[in-house]
Amino acid sequence: MPAPTHLNALRAFEAAARHQSFSEAAIELSVTPAAVGQQVRSLEALLGVSLFIRIGSGANRLILTDAAQAALPYIQEGFDRLNFGLACLKDDSRRSSLTVALSPAFASKWLLPRIERFQQAYPTINVLLDTNPRSVDFKSQHFDIGVRYGSGDWVGLIAIHLMDEVIFPVCSPNFRLLQNGILEREALEKSTLIHDLSMAEDHDYPTWRMWLDASGYEHIATGNGLRVTSSAEVLQAAIEGHGLALARSVIVHDDLAAGRLMRPFVDKGLECPLTQAYYLVYKEGFGELAKVRNFRDWLLAEARNFSQVSES
Template sequence: MNTPAYLNALRAFEAAARHLSFSAAAAELHVTSAAVGQQVRTLESWLGVPLFTRASSGTARLVLTEVARQALPDIREGFDRLRLGVARLKEGALGTGLTVTVSPAFAAKWLLPRIEHFQRAHPQTDVLLDTNLRPVDFIAEGMDIGVRYGAGHWPGLVATPLMDEDLYPVCAPTYPLLEQGRLPLERLAEATLIHDLSMAGDPQYPTWRTWLDASGFPGVNAEHGLRINNSAAVLQAAIDGQGLALGRSVMLRDDLRAGRLVRPFGEASRPLAFAYYIVHRPEVADLAKVKAFREWLLAQAASDRQP
């Protein structure tokens, strides 16, 4: 087997092993499922060992053989090193691209209003921003760096703390129930509650029910209101006067400063167990473009903490 065919077969095997599916690997590699299967069979023939068996349930799901399972980490590391080598070569060119993955809400409410400062400081770096509600696969999707919200532990990624957060209610300054910028407690039950469903899958994340109980309002109904699965859209609904939102301080900062939102119960807030983290693969930590963006993010966060 010549070198290009050998590398293509290994690439097909690695993708199929990661997805445990020829069809999913084919979608990633932009080829047919039959082509992936043929590449894997060619590799098995050349090696003289089987790499997959079919799942006993009769589904299309693949099962790695023991020898394939043991070899897979080294093959993945090899492809990672190749990608890193190509990235270093590209850094020698006049222009270089930086792929950044963040959630749509973080992009809209924090990153995009500030990204011009990075582009002015690094005009040779073209930023490709990928906004996703789901955590992306940094290797499969070619991501250099990103910002994630959570507890700080993601397998295979280095996580650097960026910003902590507090949680508190906000609304538009023109919200009809306000009296001199505050919401009378006796009128809280009349307010429309805007629910953020973007973290609904995590039972530790506070909800309106959590906040009401902790604030001494167990009798207020927390089941009614408007439900939205995007944090930026939740805040926009509050800005538009649709009701009260439980806002996260990082997302809120610019809207509060601009007067688009107010805190109808004063300065009381609840710290969140989750925070924002800069994440990247360990092998790209020393790339100049990754270091530059990481340091810029940290500087922006430090600036935001200033009074």
């Protein structure tokens, strides 16, 4: 089998093994499921071993054989090394491209107002910000570095703590229920609560119910209100006066500083700490690339400066 065909067959096998599906592997590789199946069968014929047990209607679910399960980590490591080799070649080119994976809210509310400083410091690095709201797969997609929100424990990724944050209510300075810049208890009961559903799958993420109970407002119901699936749009709804938002301190910082939003309670201690944090992440070895190292060091310095300003 010629080397390029061999490599394509291995890539088809690796994607199918990771997704346990020819159809999902085909979407990733931009080919048809039949093409993925043919590549896998050609590899099985070459090796003389079965790689998958096909089960389900139309054999659409795949289970790895023992031989395939044992070989898969080495094949994945091989592709990781190939991708790293290509990244090294690009890193030595006259103009480097840096792909950064991050959430839309973190990009628009925190990074974009600051990214110009990086571009001025490193004008030969072309930065691509990928703000796909879905959690990205560093194995199947090419990302040089990213910012993730979570516990800091992701298999195959180096994770460096970036910033912690807390959560608290905010509203527009022109919110109709404010009296002399303060939201009284009775007004809170009448306020529309804007719910952030961007992390609804995370049971540890604070909700209005959790904040109200912790702050002495157990009697206030949370069944009604405005529900939004983007943290940035939650803040925008609050800026436009549609209600109270339960805001994350990192994301809301610049809106508070600019006066677009405010904290409407006299007691600023009414805030909930979050068990998760922001982390800078990249695959093992990528920290050796100049473009990744430069962005990592710049972002860590920006985060330290931000934390110092926020605490003062």
